[in-house]
Amino acid sequence: GESVGLHLPTLSVQEGDNSIINCAYSNSASDYFIWYKQESGKGPQFIIDIRSNMDKRQGQRVTVLLNKTVKHLSLQIAATQPGDSAVYFCAEMGSSGAGSYQLTFGKGTKLSVIP
Amino acid sequence: NAGVTQTPKFRVLKTGQSMTLLCAQDMNHEYMYWYRQDPGMGLRLIHYSVGEGTTAKGEVPDGYNVSRLKKQNFLLGLESAAPSQTSVYFCASSRPLGGLSYNEQFFGPGTRLTVL
Numbered sequence: 001g002e003s004v005g006l007h008l009p010t011l012s013v014q015e016g017d018n019s020i021i022n023c024a025y026s027n028s029a030s031d032y033f034i035w036y037k038q039e040s041g042k043g044p045q046f047i048i049d050i051r052s053n054m055d056k057r058q059g060q061r062v063t064v065l066l067n068k069t070v071k072h073l074s075l076q077i078a079a080t081q082p083g084d085s086a087v088y089f090c091a092e093m094g095s096s097g098a099g100s101y102q103l104t105f106g107k108g109t110k111l112s113v114i115p
Numbered sequence: 116n117a118g119v120t121q122t123p124k125f126r127v128l129k130t131g132q133s134m135t136l137l138c139a140q141d142m143n144h145e146y147m148y149w150y151r152q153d154p155g156m157g158l159r160l161i162h163y164s165v166g167e168g169t170t171a172k173g174e175v176p177d178g179y180n181v182s183r184l185k186k187q188n189f190l191l192g193l194e195s196a197a198p199s200q201t202s203v204y205f206c207a208s209s210r211p212l213g214g215l216s217y218n219e220q221f222f223g224p225g226t227r228l229t230v231l
Contacts, residue, residue: 043222
């Protein structure tokens with residue numbers, strides 16, 4: 001079946017540096033691609049989404065890039081801070097039939113920020 | 116505004132026991148979801164509901180049942196717990212998906228279930 005996956009399971013960056021978290025997807029029919037952040041012991045928290053007809057979207061300190069040619073999604077975090085330490089999940093939203101939609105999550109990348 | 120709450124936070128069951136996890140949301144969301152998260156894994160959808168009185172199967176529905184009798188509540192039941200159901204369970208809610216913009220899912224804090 002189709003799935004959403006990740007290139008790297010862990011990522012360590014120096015505080016103040018930029019972070020790039022990557023994700024590969026296989027369902028080219030997905031409507032949206034989303035990034036979630038999960039801090040230890042908490043539920044996932046929405047960061048940013050991008051519609052399938054876009055290739056870039058910016059938020060506060062975050063940028064999501066979508067490359068449909070190679071089915072690749074990335075999350076860039078500018079000036080990484082200790083509070084950014086978490087597991088980051090990419091997810092794709094696609095139709096599950098009969099007008100319903102579901103999210104399919106990747107396995108996650110653990111980001112550790114070195115002070 | 117509490118958002119999405121889940122009870123209980125922790126539970127230990129013996130194989131064969133039953134239990135119900137409760138999810139409540141105060142955002143008047145139509146859609147609600149139950150996910151499970153296993154170590155090193157992403158979230159997998161168990162069941163979901165697009166409105167009061169309706170439920171549907173997700174990716175991993177076997178061994179679970181759900182009910183949505185009230186719009187604000189979504190119950191997840193395990194009739195006969197198995198060790199394979201040891202996991203962290205997350206509930207989420209959202210406005211309807213599939214529109215012109217993405218309506219984010221708001222997640223609860225999770226329930227850690229261990230089945231011995």
